[in-house]
Amino acid sequence: MKTSIILLTYNGLSFTRKCIDSIRTNTPPNDYEIIVVDNGSTDGTVEWLRAQSDLQVIYNKDNAGFPKGCNQGMALAKGDNLLLLNNDTIVTPRWLGQLLSCLYSDDWIGGVGPVTNAAAYYSALQVPYQTLEDMIPFAEQYNRTDPSKWEERLKLVGFCLLIKREVYEAVGDLDERFSPGNFEDDDYSLRIRQAGYRLMLSTDTFIHHEGSASFREDPQSFYALMQTNSRKFAQKWGFSPDYSLGIRHDILQCLEEPEAEPIRVLEVGCACGATLLELKNWYPNAELHGIELNPHAAAIASRFANVRSENIESIDIELPHEYFDYIIFADVLEHLVEPWNVLRTVMPYLKENGKVLASIPNVAHYSVIRDLLKGYWTYTDKGLLDVTHLRFFTREGIGRLFFGTGFQALQFRVNILQPSREDEEWMDAMERLVGNDMKEEWKVYQYIVKAYKKQPAPDTSRSEVIIQLRKLVRRIEWEIDPEESSAELVEMYRNREIEVKDMANILEQDVVFPFKTAQKITEILMNHGLFPSKEELLGKLSKGNR
Template sequence: MEKRNITLAITMYNRKELLEVCLNWLREISEVNRIILVDNGSDDGTADILPTMGYDYIVFDEGKQGYGTVWNAIVDNFQLDEIVVFMDMRYIPGKNCLAKLSEAVSVNGNGVAGPKSNGFRGVQYLSLDKVEDMLALEEQLIREKTECVYEKVVGIDAGMWAISREMLEKNGKFNEKLIEPQNVLVDYELKMIKEGNHAIVCDDAITFDLYFGAGNSGAAETNNQNDREILKDNWNMNYFNRIPNSNLTDLIVEDIKAEFHVLEVGCDLGATLLEIQGRYPNSKVHGLEINGAAVNIAKYLVDVKEGNIEEENVPFEEKFDYIIFGDVLEHLRDPQKIIWFCKRNLLKEHGHIIASIPNVMHISVMQQLLNGRFEYQDMGLLDRTHIHFFTYYEILLMFQEEGYTMEEIGSTTMNLTEEQEKLEMKLLEISQNVEKYMYDTYQYVVKARS
């Protein structure tokens, strides 16, 4: 593996106690040529100790800044090495992590690369309980001499990511209107994809999240809403899904070498299709998307075409083994007609529809109704663009009436409040032909055979 010098830009906001832990760990990693410490408006005294650490540093003493501003300050104020790794102080990389990421972004066409971690989601998630687990896994990978697998994705987690200096210069400035790091990176990656580069996950690069489970603050959630409006205006899209829906992809059970065709209706940027292609290299994945702006990005990643299935506008010649509707059927004027159309025109014999469908009977909705409310939102169960609403029985009826056999129907749930748990018990006392899971279920995930 060719050694490349790395600049490590470490951002921090409070949690002063983690800084020495992180730096002590990094002193053992030889690839790090330069460390830049960036305090983003901490109020716990972090800024006061940075001058004593012996590293280059930036302090935003006027308060917390958006990460577009923070990352631009790093690029503008320092001479960076060939490879730059941006990371939050809460992460500590495995002994080989930075070298693996450096190698990954040096491959032609790779724009940014991310590791796997206990603190990430989707294809970047790795189950690790303690630092020793990370070290043991790295040793195992070295013993097995496993060839590194680069998995193409729509976008990577902003907690730790690598990019070449050349790509930074090519892709230009980060958007300083955006606040949260993940949103800044999403915006940057979309620009990069349109230039023919892409994001990848490096399977044998591993990092450990020291602060796993901390979650977002209320301020972060507010910023996400503000950022979302900016992203919508910039890209003319309502959703920016970088994480594949594993609840759907897990329902595809094939031999790893199998050849089959998949169509995802409403594929957005193609994250779920990329996940299927990664699991099954011989699969042929295709996307149908009504939003031309999303198509103009996703087409650089997978075979995506613009079309409206409600107008029976599906510009593909082949028939499909699987058709995926990930949170789509509830947006259609006549979802049952579309199920009928798929069976007769798009699915192969004994092909499958796989779908995730919000449950309007979820206890949070029932709670609203009992208080005289039914408040639409931009996202979630009461997304204002939902036209149809489903319960368990309505889903079964829709597929059965069109001649499908329901092979699996699972559910996703979320934590309930004590008040919601008590309400469920009261509702079950007066309900008929209803079980507790029908109130617990946030979404149903179904697999139906034609």
């Protein structure tokens, strides 16, 4: 079986040489052919390509753009499989064999891609290496075939996309309206899914990627191109790629059942179903349902979930009461005319221990308050004052929304955008005026809410809190999203969900650097005035673990 590897070049000779050398080094020689399409390079790339004996090369006089260049290469390909590969990648040991293992594990898998160090759409890892010399030993250890690490995705990123020839013949060329590049891979992914095939992210396979090397010299033009092609995509498909293809991991992290549990989930405003599809990766036995107003997006989601294209404010759900374990409203409630009525309507369809998961923007964010004090309330295309928002909520308003519609318990998480030093100083000055320790609420960009239909049993609730605290302490230890993690810890302690002894037990049993982490937690709580003595708090947390 042979794979045709198609590379586009437009200058960047050093990248191209490293990429092709890595293919030669890390791929069995009889398993591939390399087709290079050069888009009018002027930096010596053409001369170097002419000196290579194992390449098939198409020389364009001008820059034809990424989609058209790929189409030229695919038309020349003779392999059983076609692989679009950016020339700023470096492939690694066993890369192609592992991707092929995933691709041919099911007749209906049409395309696969690897993970990397720099890419969009949740396909990048935090890597330990700093140099390319250290990258290969990392990849050598990382690349081990493991089907449990294959994840189905709504779309794959085109820096490395492997498809079967039958898929190419069924779907055709990349859409050249997206030239010179960007969103052609989103479009191609959806067309592959429309043809009935599945797409898989092979997270057991890693290659290195420099990332947008072709566009790095002119970031303003790159951003303008992204905006233009996003509009082209929306015109073609009838929905925004920015909103409709996103995966809400912050919502999914609120799920608490064992992975084998056959949970039933309804997502209201599911768009193209990317979050539901990811949920299926986490919970293989889950039963997925969706309600989506946009019929074009709903048609994409309906290929793998039970989705109806209707308005949640007028729909008859037509399922038995107490059917769902979770109902998700991700950035939906603020768009409704009567969110209170919707919550009352869906509550009977939750099981006795069912929950609503919701993300809701915080209108008490410092950016909104500051502009309002200056006399501005300016609607935007997206964000806190999205022009399509009909309702606005603070934390207190969210509480009234859910408790007022019959929910008996709430848990909050927060999404925070890192404020600038000037923003911090402004909030400090405002807090001196209003008091009440409001700064932490002003920082919150969005609340993630878990609303319980019935008050959870004390032992269950306590167990959930300790599990969440354990994750949070580990995040603080490794400085993962420090602002968000600090805010969540403060929130849990202020609400008396946790005690010092809970943190001390976790520090003693579950972290690598207990005393160092205890110091970090001490600083966080003391900075918010939540404990009278720094020395006493550190002593209770560290329990002698120095």
